[in-house]
Amino acid sequence: MLTPPEEFVGKCRKLRNRIEDERKSSSFTCGGTITIQGHGGEQKEAEETSLHSSPSLNLFWKTAGKTSAEKLTLPITGTGDSTAARLQQLVQDCSPATFGVGSKDILDPDYRRAGKLDADSFASTFHPADFGILESIQQVLLPSISSDLENRLPFRKLTADLYKMNVYSGPAGLFRRHVDTPRSSKQIGSLVVCLPSEFSGGQLIVRHHGKTVSFDWSSSSGSTIQWAAFYSDCEHEIEQISTGHRITLTYNLVVSEPGYCDLPSPVVDPKSLPLYAMLKDMVAKPGALDKGGVLGVFCSHAYAHSSTTAEHSLPQILKGSDLVLYSVFKSLGLQVNVLPVREADGFYHTENPQMDIGGRTHPKRDKYAIDEYEDSLGYATKRYWPFYRLPGVFWLTEPKQEEMAFSYLAYGNESSVETMYSCAAIFAVIPPLEKRHGEKWKLLVQE
Numbered sequence: 001m002l003t004p005p006e007e008f009v010g011k012c013r014k015l016r017n018r019i020e021d022e023r024k025s026s027s028f029t030c031g032g033t034i035t036i037q038g039h040g041g042e043q044k045e046a047e048e049t050s051l052h053s054s055p056s057l058n059l060f061w062k063t064a065g066k067t068s069a070e071k072l073t074l075p076i077t078g079t080g081d082s083t084a085a086r087l088q089q090l091v092q093d094c095s096p097a098t099f100g101v102g103s104k105d106i107l108d109p110d111y112r113r114a115g116k117l118d119a120d121s122f123a124s125t126f127h128p129a130d131f132g133i134l135e136s137i138q139q140v141l142l143p144s145i146s147s148d149l150e151n152r153l154p155f156r157k158l159t160a161d162l163y164k165m166n167v168y169s170g171p172a173g174l175f176r177r178h179v180d181t182p183r184s185s186k187q188i189g190s191l192v193v194c195l196p197s198e199f200s201g202g203q204l205i206v207r208h209h210g211k212t213v214s215f216d217w218s219s220s221s222g223s224t225i226q227w228a229a230f231y232s233d234c235e236h237e238i239e240q241i242s243t244g245h246r247i248t249l250t251y252n253l254v255v256s257e258p259g260y261c262d263l264p265s266p267v268v269d270p271k272s273l274p275l276y277a278m279l280k281d282m283v284a285k286p287g288a289l290d291k292g293g294v295l296g297v298f299c300s301h302a303y304a305h306s307s308t309t310a311e312h313s314l315p316q317i318l319k320g321s322d323l324v325l326y327s328v329f330k331s332l333g334l335q336v337n338v339l340p341v342r343e344a345d346g347f348y349h350t351e352n353p354q355m356d357i358g359g360r361t362h363p364k365r366d367k368y369a370i371d372e373y374e375d376s377l378g379y380a381t382k383r384y385w386p387f388y389r390l391p392g393v394f395w396l397t398e399p400k401q402e403e404m405a406f407s408y409l410a411y412g413n414e415s416s417v418e419t420m421y422s423c424a425a426i427f428a429v430i431p432p433l434e435k436r437h438g439e440k441w442k443l444l445v446q447e
């Protein structure tokens, strides 16, 4: 690729700033509360029909050697199936929860101290779809971005697949920082629902790119259902529980194929976004890669995919600012690909001196990655993740996710080999100037 002129580089720098702004302003987590009818605070008249209130809920679980299910009604009232003794039975019937380090499941109470029931051994009368929770998450974490061009991204919907019940008990329950292991390449996040059971401590802390949000559920824990959802690539932790039992249902949030009669979440037209005007101005005029080229932008999020599904699945699961950028490129009529990018020995071959991009990053490795588990990770990566070189890309941004990619591989809530997170990049192919004609380009130039 010839060295692009300074004017083009100046525009690229502005574009990069705009992309960074988009990243800073996008959300990575959200949460809410559902009151329990007849418990705590004032009773609202419309309570029974409200989306934000629930009747008491029942949990059923099986125990070895018994033919009938155990039952617990929450919140605790002290009568029937809703007693401290029933709750104690639940705690006792849970098995210790492990966590994943590379391809191994590890039991280490200093890292995670919790009980668990697998999804096939319990049932509850609660479902997030009954309370508008999925719609709320969809609006924040999965906005629809559409345009009238042929290549638009179809509306996407979220479903919540029940994964586990966990009980974190005082005075020592906790789960140190980790990233949830992807269970499929369509998973974009996790939903945690905290059931009404009194506890203190146990804040859930969620982080993404230096931003932190904490969910403190303790003060309303006895009388409400509280929930939080976050993107899969967010690092999170549960601080130590001091007293009581923090009971959670966890769900995998999965992008489902769009249905015909689904109401879309709010739709943003990419052409209304400042990035669109900026890019349009750049590619519609001479001076921007006139001989053609490829613009490369590292994604702001890491994505779960397996090496064989990456090419197909990555565009479908794009999140937040990455989705915005992808849609803008698409609506300009450009060919866009989203591909995982692998580093080799701490070096991404993404140097672009004109944009002050070095390509080298300094991974901050977690203790679990450095110590005994590193070799198995290195082996898994080499064996399952072959790669090819893609030269001639004009990089607009630095790699974003290397530090996190190491974390992802190193410690999750479950072991993993075939499906992993990796740092992805969006590649937009800019045709040579004389080829920027035809229907879609006319549209672009005339607007």
Ligand SMILES: O=C(O)CCC(=O)C(=O)O
Binding pocket: 166, 175, 180, 192, 204, 236, 238, 248, 250, 413
């Ligand atoms: O209970 C929570 O708040 C989060 C649980 C969690 O991080 C997990 O199960 O992976």
Ligand SMILES: [Fe+2]
Binding pocket: 178, 179, 180, 236, 413
């Ligand atoms: Fe987690």
